Amino acid sequence: MNINFARRLFSALLLGTVARCWPWLLATGSATAHAADDAVNPDPFPQLARAITGGAPIRSGRVFIDTPRLADNGHSVPITVNVESAMTAQDFVRRITLVSESNPRPLIATFHLTPKSGRAEITTRIRLNKTQRVMALAELSDGTFWSSRAEVIVTESACLDAD
Amino acid sequence: MPARLNVPKEVKRGAVVPVRIAILHPMETGFRYDVDGRSIPKNVIHTLTCKFNGDIIFRADMGSGMAANPSVQFYFVAERSGELLFEWSDDVGQRGSERATLTVTE
Numbered sequence: 718m719n720i721n722f723a724r725r726l727f728s729a730l731l732l733g734t735v736a737r738c739w740p741w742l743l744a745t746g747s748a749t750a751h752a753a754d755d756a757v758n759p760d761p762f763p764q765l766a767r768a769i770t771g772g773a774p775i776r777s778g779r780v781f782i783d784t785p786r787l788a789d790n791g792h793s794v795p796i797t798v799n800v801e802s803a804m805t806a807q808d809f810v811r812r813i814t815l816v817s818e819s820n821p822r823p824l825i826a827t828f829h830l831t832p833k834s835g836r837a838e839i840t841t842r843i844r845l846n847k848t849q850r851v852m853a854l855a856e857l858s859d860g861t862f863w864s865s866r867a868e869v870i871v872t873e874s875a876c877l878d879a880d
Numbered sequence: 881m882p883a884r885l886n887v888p889k890e891v892k893r894g895a896v897v898p899v900r901i902a903i904l905h906p907m908e909t910g911f912r913y914d915v916d917g918r919s920i921p922k923n924v925i926h927t928l929t930c931k932f933n934g935d936i937i938f939r940a941d942m943g944s945g946m947a948a949n950p951s952v953q954f955y956f957v958a959e960r961s962g963e964l965l966f967e968w969s970d971d972v973g974q975r976g977s978e979r980a981t982l983t984v985t986e
Contacts, residue, residue, distance in 0.1 A: 822945055824943055825943060826942040826946055830954070833937055834938070835896035836896050836955040838954070840951075841950070841951060842946070842950070842951055843946060844909075844946065844947050876909075
């Protein structure tokens with residue numbers, strides 16, 4: 718009798734707790750998880766690219782990144798960046814910057830173009846120290862910044878001691 | 881510092897020409913250690929410029945995030961024949977240059 722009562726009480730308490738937590742569990746499952754994640758880890762790129770943008774807003778679009786989804790070696794990851802632009806004297810891409818999310822030095826390289834470039838595209842090879850996102854940032858002649866991101870899975874870091 | 885250029889010899893006037901350069905350079909990050917545990921100082925090619933008949937047509941500011949033996953491809957519009965001159969320098973002050981001539985046909 719006594720044990721039975723204790724069991725029922727325990728079950729009731731347990732059920733009550735689950736019932737009360739249920740909406741909260743549902744909510745944290747999806748949308749708020751992202752919000753919480755953003756609050757803990759805000760988008761790092763605007764801060765990383767501050768030396769280039771000077772705090773100007775970065776819009777997404779017009780920039781296309783071509784890089785392998787999986788780079789098994791972070792020592793040398795090929796990347797091509799293409800920017801939609803007429804490349805005329807009035808409207809051209811001034812510079813393309815590659816920014817890494819988690820390399821020890823986030824600014825990988827900046828490429829300065831001119832209207833004579835004809836095509837706003839560069840191809841190079843970069844180092845990545847772990848799986849991360851890479852941002853390509855383009856500054857247009859009108860002073861606006863456009864960007865795109867690509868995630869690259871790196872199975873061997875560029876920051877291990879080689880040779 | 882040896883480098884390899886990849887530039888077409890002859891192009892049509894007004895064509896968008898791909899130009900590629902690869903330079904032999906370790907691009908030391910400064911994060912590595914030698915066998916005795918001493919830090920290997922950072923040494924990367926920080927600036928690479930390309931001039932066509934004296935006008936700068938391309939510049940790259942590079943950091944340790946560039947892979948060893950940096951290779952860069954870019955484009956430019958050839959309006960007349962001339963000489964492409966690449967110049968670069970690294971953190972210890974070593975400089976290098978490479979030239980290529982480009983003939984523009986009608």
